[in-house]
Every structure is written in C-alpha cells, then in structure tokens.
Amino acid sequence: EPEVTQTPSHQVTQMGQEVILRCVPISNHLYFYWYRQILGQKVEFLVSFYNNEISEKSEIFDDQFSVERPDGSNFTLKIRSTKLEDSAMYFCATIQGVLSTDTQYFGPGTRLTVL
C-alpha cells in the first residue's frame, strides 16, 4: 500500500537554528498538510497546501514557519529560527482528492528536539 514518508525521523537542533522537515506524499495526492504533536498533548493543525499555495493555516503557523513543494515531489516545512517550544512530533498528511470525506494518510512523523 502506498504510504507517506518523512525524513529525518529524528532531528536535534540548537535553539535559533533553521530546520527543514521533509515529506514525500503519496504520488497522486493533491492536498498536503502539516501537523504537530507536543509530547503528551493533542495533535494540532499547522497548515494545508494545495496547488502550490497555502489553503489554510492556524495561529501556530506564524512567520517562523514556511512550506513549499520545491521539486514537485517533496513537501517541506521550514522553521527559520527554532525555539525550545518547537520541540514536538511533526506529521505530514496527504489526501488524494477534494472530497471532504477523503482519508488523510499520515506519515510516521519527525521528532524535533530543540536544545
């Protein structure tokens, strides 16, 4: 079965450094999402992306965050200057089509640790 992949599985960085988290969506999927889950807390929506544009974003997704699909395959989340509170699991998810009931397929996540 096709699956969403994410790299790296674990990223450790110093506060203030830039990080880029990568996601390879399922090949025929059109909508892409990033979520984060701070340890022991709920999954939180960050941003959705369609047709090379941000569709929706949450309050969490401030100017420190950006997303892009640079080469038509990878979907990336960049955090420009990491803070301690950015430490979390970051999940990429993708949907095939535009139906509201389409299943979101989640990747395995990247664990980001900011020291």
Place this chain on the structure above:
Amino acid sequence: KNQVEQSPQSLIILEGKNCTLQCNYTVSPFSNLRWYKQDTGRGPVSLTIMTFSENTKSNGRYTATLDADTKQSSLHITASQLSDSASYICVVAYNAGNMLTFGGGTRLMVKP
C-alpha cells in the same frame, strides 16, 4: 472555539473484552467526524469517517456511532486484541473538511 473532548483518558481491558470510547464535540461548521488509531511514536491511521447523515459505520471490529443532534460519537471495539493497544483519537473536520480539530485521545491498553 472548536473543541473535541474524549473520555476516558485511559482504559485498561482484558484481551477478548469489548469497550466503548466516547467523544463530544463543539465544532462548526461540521463536515465529518473521524476516528483514528495512533500507535506510540507513529502517525494516526484512519479507522472510520462519518458525515452528518451517517449514524453508524463499521470497520472490522471497530464500530463508530454519531449523534449529530447531541454532538456525540462513540467507538466500540469488539473482542479486543493485544494489538489494539494504542491511542484512539476522535477528530472533527470543518470548513468543508479542509481543517481538523483533534481530541486528546483515549489511551487503550489491552492486557492478556
């Protein structure tokens, strides 16, 4: 503010037993309600998706119900297996399904 609340927070049952997990939500405009299973350190995996007009939906040993009037949902697991040990997350989609609000999950442990 859109919210999804789940109960209980955690549950321990014996292998082979049934259990029911609860979800209450205040999300608008409602699009659909989903149940996900999340193994520790992994991404959530979809179990069921229900729209406003659906009262019940099954996926193997998992049966979800939805009462859109009371804004409640439940997930019933039948004949539990050790592999059912995971967090079960209730998620409500809104804005035509483009955005999701997640509940805090119920952590289920199935013991032999």
